[in-house]
Structures are given as C-alpha cells and as structure tokens.
Amino acid sequence: MATLLAPFSPPPLHDRAAPLLQLENVTVNYGNAPALHRITLQVNQGDCVAVVGPNGAGKSTLFNVIAGIVKPNSGRVQISGSGPDRHICVGYVPQRNRIDWRFPVTVRDVVMMGRVGKIGLLRWPGRRDRDLVQAALEQVGMAAFAGRQIGELSGGQQQRVFLARVLAQEAELLLMDEPLSGLDIPSQEAILAILDRLRRQQITILVATHDLNQAAAHFSQIVLLNRRLVAFGPPNDVLTPERLMLAYGSQLHVVHSDSGDLLLADTCCGGGEMDEERFVRTEG
Numbered sequence: 674m675a676t677l678l679a680p681f682s683p684p685p686l687h688d689r690a691a692p693l694l695q696l697e698n699v700t701v702n703y704g705n706a707p708a709l710h711r712i713t714l715q716v717n718q719g720d721c722v723a724v725v726g727p728n729g730a731g732k733s734t735l736f737n738v739i740a741g742i743v744k745p746n747s748g749r750v751q752i753s754g755s756g757p758d759r760h761i762c763v764g765y766v767p768q769r770n771r772i773d774w775r776f777p778v779t780v781r782d783v784v785m786m787g788r789v790g791k792i793g794l795l796r797w798p799g800r801r802d803r804d805l806v807q808a809a810l811e812q813v814g815m816a817a818f819a820g821r822q823i824g825e826l827s828g829g830q831q832q833r834v835f836l837a838r839v840l841a842q843e844a845e846l847l848l849m850d851e852p853l854s855g856l857d858i859p860s861q862e863a864i865l866a867i868l869d870r871l872r873r874q875q876i877t878i879l880v881a882t883h884d885l886n887q888a889a890a891h892f893s894q895i896v897l898l899n900r901r902l903v904a905f906g907p908p909n910d911v912l913t914p915e916r917l918m919l920a921y922g923s924q925l926h927v928v929h930s931d932s933g934d935l936l937l938a939d940t941c942c943g944g945g946e947m948d949e950e951r952f953v954r955t956e957g
Contacts, residue, residue: 699748723888764839787842829860
C-alpha cells in the first residue's frame with residue numbers, strides 16, 4: 674500500500690493568479706476511511722490536466738467533489754469564484770461502467786441533455802438549442818449517428834457523444850473519468866484529438882487516467898494523487914522516480930537501462946489481480 678506522506682506543498686493561493694478551479698484544504702471521508710485529505714490546488718482556464726495515481730487514490734472522488742456530487746467534509750471548492758452547486762458550466766463524463774447503456778435514448782437526446790441547464794426542465798428546446806446540438810455532433814464526427822440508440826455504439830463513439838454533450842452544454846470545465854479505458858488505439862487518438870481542439874477553445878480539461886506515458890505525452894499539467902496531493906505541475910516535474918514511488922509504493926517497479934529508468938506502475942482491480950501495466954520512461 675502506498676504511503677500517505679506528501680512532499681508537495683503548493684504555494685499560497687493568494688500568490689497566484691485567480692484560477693478557474695480552486696480547491697483549498699479539501700478533505701473527504703467515507704466512514705472512517707479518508708478518500709481525500711487536505712487537497713489544495715488551482716487550475717487556470719485552458720489548462721489540460723491529467724489526474725493520475727493508483728486505484729483507490731481518490732481520482733473519482735476528486736471529480737465528484739468538483740462536480741458538486743459529493744460534499745467535502747472540510748475545505749472548499751470554487752469554480753470562477755463560486756461553489757460547484759451554482760454552476761452549470763461543468764461537464765462531467767463518469768466512468769463508462771457507471772452508465773446504463775440500455776437506457777432508451779438516442780445520440781441526439783443525450784447531447785440535448787447538455788442543454789437542460791440552459792433551457793430548464795419544463796421548457797422545450799428552441800432553434801438555437803437544436804442548432805448547437807447539431808454543431809456539437811458534427812464537431813466530434815457523430816452527426817451521422819444522431820438517431821441511433823446510445824447503447825448501440827462502440828465505446829469510442831459513446832465517449833465522443835458525451836464530448837458533444839459537453840460542447841452543447843457550453844461547458845467551461847470538462848471532467849472525464851478514465852475516458853480512454855478499454856478503447857482501441859484509433860479510438861483513443863480520436864478522443865485525444867478532440868480534447869486538444871477543446872483546449873484550444875479555452876475549455877479547461879481534467880482527465881483521470883492510469884496511463885502515465887499518455888499523461889506525459891498529451892497533458893501540460895499532471896496531478897499525482899494518493900488521497901493526498903503528492904505533486905502537481907508539468908510532467909517532467911511530477912513524474913520523477915521519487916514522487917512516483919511516494920504515490921504508487923509497492924505497485925511501482927524500476928527497471929534500469931542505459932537510456933534511462935523505466936518505471937512500471939501496476940494497476941490492480943478490486944479482486945487483487947493485475948488489470949493492466951502502465952509505464953513512463955525517465956531520463957537517465
């Protein structure tokens with residue numbers, strides 16, 4: 674089990690520019706078990722952030738707190754200066770296994786759900802709402818599937834539909850929990866390309882992932898989490914052997930070579946069997 678010691682101390686919030694997202698000393702307990710402990714960080718508009726850490730590190734809890742689904746036991750979360758419950762600008766895509774894909778809704782219906790916060794529950798969509806939904810589907814390459822039932826799509830297509838919902842929502846902050854898990858390489862590349870376009874539109878993005886190598890290659894900032902904030906910053910500063918060992922503990926193995934150290938992080942499923950092996954190479 675990885676240690677809870679955290680060598681990372683973020684600078685005081687008042688020393689930094691006003692962020693889009695700010696967490697200050699956020700703690701969440703499930704019974705007697707700490708899920709998050711005194712998390713302090715800030716994310717600026719347009720940042721593209723990977724959230725990494727071992728299973729049970731609190732990545733999903735962190736996203737639920739930011740989205741306003743889970744209330745912290747202590748500390749505060751602010752989005753553009755207000756609490757999450759006052760914002761409709763947060764687009765949240767949970768893990769695929771938490772979604773009922775048998776629910777009888779079409780792709781167009783799912784994307785239109787992103788407009789509910791704008792038009793209200795008891796009002797019918799107007800012309801602008803329908804146009805935004807169509808434009809969002811076109812932007813992610815799913816317009817041809819608008820009439821399909823959501824459960825009929827592949828995993829990659831389903832993720833693109835949820836990205837279209839975020840676009841239709843006109844979200845400023847996007848949270849995606851393990852969006853690339855179980856997808857083939859072409860589907861992963863398609864999702865990453867869409868995320869890059871969203872970043873260029875100044876949408877702030879947080880993505881939880883187990884893939885350290887992918888996090889280093891595609892994200893400008895990394896949150897390294899194990900219930901405490903182990904590190905936060907650019908990949909080269911965060912993904913060091915010392916900090917990875919603090920976060921992953923016995924799940925991390927170091928293989929030395931002339932070209933650098935290869936760090937293997939074993940992510941295990943709930944039954945204790947190895948689910949998949951992720952890696953990152955550090956310079957020697």
